[in-house]
Amino acid sequence: MTQTTDLRGIVPERGTRNGPGGRMLALILLGQFMAILDVNIVNVALPTMRTDLHASGSGLQLVVAGYIISYAVLLITGARLGDIAGHRRMYHLGLASFTVMSLACGLAPSTWPLVAFRFLQGAGAALMTPQVMSMIQRNFAGEARARALGLYSAVIAGGVVVGQAAGGLLVSADLFGTGWRTVFLVNVPIGAALLLAGPRLLPRDESPRGGDLDLPGLATLTPAVLLFVVPLILGHELDWPLWGWLSLAASAAFFAAFVAVERRVAARGRRPLISVRVLRAPRLAPACVALLFGPATWGAFLFTTTLHLQGDLELSPLESGLAFVPSVTAFGLVGLNWRRLPARWQRRAVPSGFALAAAGYLCVGPLADGGAPYLILTAVIGFGLGVMPIIMTVALEHVPAEDAADASGLLLTLMQIGQVTGVATVGTLFLTMAEDGGSTRHAEYGTGWALAAVAGVGAVCALALARGRAEPRAER
Known part of the structure; x- marks a missing residue:
């Protein structure tokens, strides 16, 4: 990572491993973890939700996509509000909103109130999560920032792992007859604990930049x-x-x-929502394009595969949740260890990873009967998409601190728009084919080809990141 003059002046002791920065990082990453958890924990509960609420296929898509839509649209605004009013203040406001809406989702009486609460829950997440990346960019420098970004990537992967497994466990346990509702209610005690700890652990906002919203x-x-x-x-x-x-x-x-x-x-x-100056940062533009395609395939894969595992394969919510563990574990291993690769290989790993994921998606239909080969397949897909942290790091390494909020908001927005587009398009293809063919196995073939095509386009776009030589890291 390069280090800018601005970053050297930002309280360097916060970037030490044992200083107060460690506790601050743990708190903000736990908030990020909760937001990621909420996307993935819901997927496992979809079939149970469908039965309990008599929800249609489009209703289920809106339960998933409603959160992501408001999250995606408001992320850059959330990042900008952090700049204007202070990152700590906006983190707390977003966390409080997210926690209250989690309670409302857990108590929703029918599908459409649940969809509305999910939109509002996504808005809370959009206020909270951009502050995480911005506080990392502003409070950590050099190798400390690289470690923090590595942990950030691990938290994203961990949220997926825990979301799938915990969602299955909670739905299967059916605590007090609550069924799917616990996948939302679990956020309430976590959010309350973070709200209590935040005033003591988060650094005070220092001279917000002010300005206005676009x-x-x-x-x-x-x-x-x-x-x-x-x-x-x-x-x-x-x-x-x-x-x-x-x-x-x-x-x-x-x-x-x-x-x-x-x-x-x-x-x-x-200041526009999307700044031309930010887009001119080296390699940010091709990274933005790549960040549309990877999450698009991942979001659609989670949505369609969950319906297949609990549909034709008749797995329990817990079993279907655990089926994704190899995939997200592989994703996390790549995210934590890619820096061990020689520098000349790191950027080349991005198009290679997309190509590997595309090859894995082609096997979704032929291996739709499940079993050990299917688990290996999910690991291959996760291993390929594990290059996403490389894309984010390459995109941010030359962004100065004053543009951190805009850059992080843009990247996170594109990832969420990619996810919601994947659920909307490939998810619709899956539901249509399952209805026409009377089998989710039949739908898996078409879904696999569609996902492979999207990942293939992502591989071609990612070739721009592989060109050129890696920049030398600045002295610490």
């Missing part, structure tokens, strides 16, 4: 994403009505308007 950008980006995702989710159950196609066309118009609005905001000397 409300015109937010007002055009939000409908652009919603108009794109909602018809993809609802279309297959409503027989692709005319309004869905009109919605997709309107989405394209809103995305064009968003670009025009952002240019106008920048021309007036204000």
Whole structure:
């Protein structure tokens, strides 16, 4: 990692392994862990939720995607609010909102209130999680920052592992007859504990930058994403009505308007949601493209495979959750150990990883009967997608501290938009094929080919990251 002049002046003792920075890092990463956990713990509960709430396939997609949509759309705004009002303050506000909405989700009486609470829960996560990356960027430097980012990647992988296993365990245990509700209620005591510890462990906000929000950008980006995702989710159950196609066309118009609005905001000397200056950082633009495709395949793979494992294969929620452990364990191992590779191999690992994941997805259909080969297959996919932390590190290594909030918000937004697009498109393909063929095994073939195609495109885009030589690290 390179080290900028700005970073050297940011309380260096916080970056030591044994100093107060260790406790601060543990607290903010636990908040990040809870947000990631909530995405993945819900997947395992979907079949039980479908039975208990009589939810449709599109209703289940919205339970998953509703959280991710609001999370994705508001992440950059959440990062900007951290700059304006203070990262500590926004972390606490987001954590409190997330915790309250987790309680509301756990008590939801039917599908549509649950979907609404999930949107609001995602908004809380969007306030909280950008502060994690920003506080790491601002409070850690050199190798300490590299270690912190490595732990950040491990937390993301760990949230997936624990989410799948804990979701299955909680649903199978059916504590006090609560069934799927515990996958949301488990957040409440964790969030309360973090809120109590935060005032003592988080550093005080030092001179927030001030400024204003890009409300015109937010007002055009939000409908652009919603108009794109909602018809993809609802279309297959409503027989692709005319309004869905009109919605997709309107989405394209809103995305064009968003670009025009952002240019106008920048021309007036204000800070747009997506800054051209941030995009000009070395290798950030190709990293952004790659970060759309990897999470798209991963989110869709979790959604469709869970329905298959608890559908045709008739696995219990716990068994289906544990089936993902090899995949996310492999993801975590790569994320924690990729720095051991020679420098010239590190960037080349990104397109290679995407290609490996694509090869694994091609085997999803032929190995859909489950068993040990299927578990090995999930590990291969996780090993391939384990290169995601490399992409994030390469993207951020030349971003100065003053742009940390914008860069982290942009990267996290793209990852979430990738996930929701994967669930909406490939998830719809799976549900349509399962309904037409009367079998989730049949649907797994089409899903595997679609996921392989997306991962293949990601591999081609990631070739730009593999070009050139690795930059030397700055002296500590």
